[in-house]
Amino acid sequence: MKEDVLDVLMYLFENYMDDDAALDADPEALRVQLHEAGFLHSEISKAFTWLEDLASAQRNAAPRSVPAGRSIRVFNTSEEKKLDMESRGFLIFLEQMGVLDDASRELVIDRIMALESPDIDLEQVKWVVLMVLFNQPGLEEAFSWMENMVMEESHQSLH
DSSP states (O other): OBOOHHHHHHHHHHHHTTOHHHHHHOHHHHHHHHHHTTBOHHHHHHHHHHHHHHHHHHHTOOOOSSOTTOOOOOOOHHHHHHBOHHHHHHHHHHHHHTSSOHHHHHHHHHHHHTSOOSOBOHHHHHHHHHHHHHTOTTOHHHHHHHHHHHHHHHHHHHO
16 A cells, blocks of 8 residues: 555646546545555545645745845755755755745745655655645746656656
8 A cells, every 4th residue: 555645645646637626526535536546544634634734825825025036045954854955955946947936935845844754855855846836826837847847757767
């Protein structure tokens, strides 16, 4: 059985990203489908909670007080333990490229820290970034860029 919340989230994203109706229609039916796909009930519940928390954070996001590109992000000790240097560097790279702004970067870090895994690798960071950008108004171009990167790498790893 698959036992990781991020695996459930990735499965949902890969299989239902283009079908908002399936995600909104019947959460219980979706839970059954996920269980039939091999996920544990506890991990499915945690994934739904993670998604609800993401939606809540997006709705309650405070307006930016610092113009984009002027803030410096210092990672705290627990963030450094969970995110290796490559992953932290990647987040900074995305911000410098304009894929993430300071608010979306913080949302990505928040959602990474909400995962139970003690450490997150670069591929997992990319998936979290993609999930965060998915419903961010005004960041459709950033989402598209990130989606191309993740899907291309995912496709290459299958060969």
